[in-house]
Amino acid sequence: MSSTSLERETVLLETDDNGISILTINRPDKLNALxxxxxxxxxxxxxxxxxxxxxxxxxxxxAGEKAFVAGADIKELSxxxxxxxxxxxxxxxxxxxxxxxxSKPVIALVNGYALGGGAELAMACHIRVGTENAVFGLPxxxxxxxxxxxxxQRLPQLVGKGKAMEMILTGKQIKAxxxxxxxxxxxxxxxxxxxxxxxxxxxxxxxxxxxxxxASISAINAGFxxxxxxxxxxxxxxxxxxxxxxxxxxxxxxxxxxxxxxN
Ligand code: COA
Numbered sequence: 027m028s029s030t031s032l033e034r035e036t037v038l039l040e041t042d043d044n045g046i047s048i049l050t051i052n053r054p055d056k057l058n059a060l061x062x063x064x065x066x067x068x069x070x071x072x073x074x075x076x077x078x079x080x081x082x083x084x085x086x087x088x089a090g091e092k093a094f095v096a097g098a099d100i101k102e103l104s105x106x107x108x109x110x111x112x113x114x115x116x117x118x119x120x121x122x123x124x125x126x127x128x129s130k131p132v133i134a135l136v137n138g139y140a141l142g143g144g145a146e147l148a149m150a151c152h153i154r155v156g157t158e159n160a161v162f163g164l165p166x167x168x169x170x171x172x173x174x175x176x177x178x179q180r181l182p183q184l185v186g187k188g189k190a191m192e193m194i195l196t197g198k199q200i201k202a203x204x205x206x207x208x209x210x211x212x213x214x215x216x217x218x219x220x221x222x223x224x225x226x227x228x229x230x231x232x233x234x235x236x237x238x239x240x241a242s243i244s245a246i247n248a249g250f251x252x253x254x255x256x257x258x259x260x261x262x263x264x265x266x267x268x269x270x271x272x273x274x275x276x277x278x279x280x281x282x283x284x285x286x287x288x289n
Contacts, residue, residue, distance in 0.1 A: 030081075032074045034067035038089075039074065045082035046228045047075060048221075054090030060118075060143045061099035069121055075130065082236065083228045084128075086151060087135040088144075091217070094136045094160070095144025100169065103266075104275035111174075112263025118143065118175035119255050122150035126180075127247060129240045131231055135224050136160040136211065141199070146175040149184060149210075152243060155227065156202045156211040157220045163199035169278060170270035170286065174262035179254045184209050 030041040041047040049071050051058040058064070075081050088094040098118070106114055125132055125147075134140075134151035141163045148154050148162075164173050164181065172178060173194065182190040185208045193200070205211040215223045231239065265271050269289040277284035 030078075032071055034070055036061075036064045037067035037071050039071050041078070041081050042225075044229065044232065045080055046225055046232070047078075047081045047084045049075075049084050049086045050089050051086070051095055052089040054088075054093070056099065057093035057096035057139060058088040058090070058144070059096050059099040060147070061102050064099075065118065065121055069124075072121075072124060072128065076128075081130065082232050083131045083133070085133045085135050085221075085224055085228065086147070087137050087221075091138065093139040093144070094134070095141075095147055096139045097142030097144055097165070098175070100275055100278050103169070103171070104272075104279060106263075106266040108263045108267045110263075111266030112259050115174035115259035115262040118146070119259060122146060122176045123255070125150040126152075126176075127244070128152075129243070130236075131228075131239055131243070133224055133228060135220060136162075137217070137220065139163075142166055142173065142177075143175050145210075146173055146177040146180065149180040150176060153227070154211050155220060155224045156205060156214045157217045158202055158214060159217065160202040160205060160211065160214065161199050162193075162205045162210055163197065164194050165197040165199075167195065168197045168284065169274035170268055170272075170284070171265050171274065172258065172261055174258060176255060176258070178258045179252055183250050 032039040036053050038050045038052050039047055132151045134148040134154045136148050136156040138159050139161050140148045145162050164177050166173050202214045206214050270286045274284045
């Protein structure tokens with residue numbers, strides 16, 4: 027393996043001669059769902075990118091043709107209780123906050139489903155480019171949960187409070203065109219052209235001063251500081267102890283519709 031690439035169980039990183047690295051979440055049989063391993067591997071990848079002088083910008087995408095990331099791993103979620111739920115939310119928030127504050131630009135190439143934690147990962151990136159089959163959704167309420175990796179905080183920043191309320195309370199999915207109109211996607215391209223177009227955007231960014239890029243990211247983020255993240259993690263943990271959460275996650279794993287009782 028060359029010093030320009032990194033390989034982990036669930037993540038691949040390759041860098042071209044222009045200093046653009048492609049970070050691929052590689053768990054296509056589970057639609058790249060974020061289990062603990064993926065979160066650890068992503069953390070390793072960002073450690074590597076941070077130290078690598080030859081990497082100037084990163085594009086994150088998902089392996090396979092169907093999904094960017096179809097959410098947090100529901101099998102793992104189903105075992106959480108109040109304490110581990112709150113901890114899981116805080117761990118995801120910490121990684122995604124790191125991406126949001128990262129000193130080098132990070133672009134999400136959303137190549138299919140970006141649901142739950144997948145939408146939250148994309149929202150933590152600095153810019154989002156979608157393929158025509160990109161689909162966004164925050165379906166956590168259908169599992170008896172709320173978004174726990176920063177989604178309750180970042181979605182309103184990107185689409186406004188009213189649209190965020192609608193998306194989170196209904197849990198419904200929106201397609202690429204609506205995602206672009208709503209401000210979730212900066213651009214939409216055909217599946218064939220999307221990577222090339224994203225690299226063109228990356229090259230345009232990289233013509234500029236690296237210090238000015240870092241400062242821009244930092245200054246823009248400073249305007250959105252909010253303490254809602256702690257509230258999100260507390261409520262996420264609390265919901266992990268409800269009957270509705272057990273029912274919601276069991277129903278997904280048993281491939282049936284959930285019947286909620288409000289308990
Ligand atoms: N966690 C764990 N496993 C997941 C997953 C997730 N978030 N999303 C998909 N998978 C798994 C499925 O269980 C299935 O595994 P199996 O082949 O072992 O049964 C595999 O990935 C393929 O998914 P499948 O549901 O068969 O694909 P589909 O094309 O019929 O549906 C989705 C695609 C994205 C609509 C559907 O997988 C889905 O609703 N996923 C969950 C989305 C979600 O609620 N995410 C938020 C979590 S907080």
